[in-house]
């Protein structure tokens with residue numbers, strides 16, 4: 298816990314902060330609360346106090362650090378390039394676990410998670426309404442409709458002719474139950490352009506939820522299990538949800554093959570042309586998750602994917618790099634903040650009368666879908682590659 302070498306490394310990183318305050322107006326929690334303790338600069342000061350022993354991990358300090366969304370918008374705009382994400386994870390690792398981290402526990406038990414999701418979808422909202430603590434998680438769990446059965450684990454050959462390469466598809470803990478259509482779409486698109494695709498049977502949760510809850514050891518354990526699961530002579534490991542992708546990048550050097558995001562991989566390697574897709578004369582709202590913009594700087598990827606569909610008009614919604622409030626299990630623990638952060642995005646989708654909202658992160662998809670349903674909107678929430686696969690012309 299109080300390893301002097303680690304403390305020294307953290308202090309060196311903290312010293313890079315010149316207290317300029319440029320990160321403050323970009324931080325979603327500071328914008329809502331206008332309180333220094335809810336800002337990146339204020340949280341760095343709290344972390345410094347914790348590391349050098351001037352501050353104790355009391356309830357107020359734990360709350361201020363826990364209320365950070367880990368969106369890393371502050372990192373993106375920081376002129377000193379302070380690695381805020383590393384510092385907040387390290388600080389949380391030495392604090393008592395705040396209550397309400399149930400999702401992190403459930404996601405690491407696939408059977409439990411599948412049962413909980415199926416039960417949530419079967420149970421009408423009217424039955425959970427009287428129990429406030431159950432009603433919100435229940436609404437989130439059933440916000441996205443059940444898709445087709447998720448692809449089974451195993452290896453799938455290319456659909457046409459020669460193999461261009463072998464890739465592994467990372468399912469993630471919620472992928473099979475909440476994003477099965479996106480997984481099936483990724484599988485189809487990759488096989489269509491000549492890739493052999495493996496879904497390893499032993500792959501597990503990426504560990505992001507545990508990591509941001511201050512459970513570094515657990516995240517490292519999951520990273521090691523994924524390293525072993527993907528050690529199959531693959532050319533790449535491909536993730537669907539950008540939140541998982543960010544965490545896989547954290548331990549990329551340990552992975553036996555380079556990791557990349559599905560949109561980026563298809564743009565760089567699939568060689569798709571507009572002629573490969575059926576036209577769709579509609580307008581789609583495109584939400585870029587903060588993880589994609591702030592960490593990957595990849596806001597263009599989803600747009601490039603959707604621009605492959607002839608006739609499709611793509612209208613960006615939300616402020617680029619601003620968190621929608623989903624932020625892993627944050628939406629469960631701080632629903633009021635989460636709802637306020639998604640509000641402008643939901644308003645924009647409704648005012649544009651879009652039939653589809655595309656977003657590439659699973660948590661954002663659940664959170665935004667719930668927000669749209671709550672307002673009576675019928676818009677479908679899809680991963681960009683689902684729309685692409687729907688329009689794909691088979692050879």
Ligand code: SF4
Pocket residue numbers: 313314315316317318319320321337338341371374375376377378379
């Ligand atoms: S922008 Fe960077 S250097 Fe400036 S206060 Fe924020 S973290 Fe510190």
Ligand code: SF4
Pocket residue numbers: 323324325326327335336337340364365366367368369370371372381
């Ligand atoms: S990670 Fe996001 S919420 Fe946390 S301090 Fe940085 S900008 Fe604010």
